[in-house]
Amino acid sequence: GAGVSQTPSNKVTEKGKYVELRCDPISGHTALYWYRQSLGQGPEFLIYFQGTGAADDSGLPNDRFFAVRPEGSVSTLKIQRTERGDSAVYLCASSPAPGQSNYGYTFGSGTRLTVV
C-alpha cells in the first residue's frame, strides 16, 4: 500500500478483555516496529520485527503483550487481560531495512486504545 495502515483506528474495550491491533506496513518493507504513546509523552519502543521474526522485544512491558508477523508483512499486536494503564495510542512504523533510514521511518496513524 501507499502508507502504513493500522486498524482499528479506535478501540474501546473493557478491563480484562483481549484485544488485537493490526499493522499493514508498506509493501516490501522488511523492518516493522511497534511503539506505544501515552498522553503527553513521546512514543516508546515495544518490539521490532525483521521479516517474520521478532528481533528485539525488549520494550514489551510484560507477558500480557505479544506480537506476531507470520508472513513477514502484516503484524498483529495482542494484549491479554487488558488494564486501564494499557490505554494509549499504539503506533506502527516500517522501513525498507533495519537500521538508520535517511528517509525516516514511516509511521501509521495509530490505534487509540481505551480500556474502561
Add this chain to the structure above:
Amino acid sequence: SQELEQSPQSLIVQEGKNLTINCTSSKTLYGLYWYKQKYGEGLIFLMMLQKGGEEKSHEKITAKLDEKKQQSSLHITASQPSHAGIYLCGADIPGSQGNLIFGKGTKLSVKP
C-alpha cells in the same frame, strides 16, 4: 540510558513569527529525526541529521545538529497555522536495529 529533552514543552506564536524548538540528548547522537504529529494522526517525517554541524531545510523549516552531536534545533520561519502540531525529536539507539527513543514533544500553536 539515553534521554532526549525537548524545550519548550509548548509554544504559542503569532502567525508570521519565527520560532525555535530544541532537543538535547544526554549522550552523543548518531541519528536525529524530527517528526511532526497532529492529533489523531501518525508521525510525519520532517528531517534526519547525522553529522555534527549538519543543517537541512525544507520549505520554511530548518533543522541543525550541533558540532558535538548532543543538541538539535528546529527553526520555523514565518510560521503559518499549518505549522501547528506536536514536534517530536527521535534518536537512534546505538547498537539497536533502528529502534528510536523520543522526546516528549513540543506542542506548537499558531494564532492567525
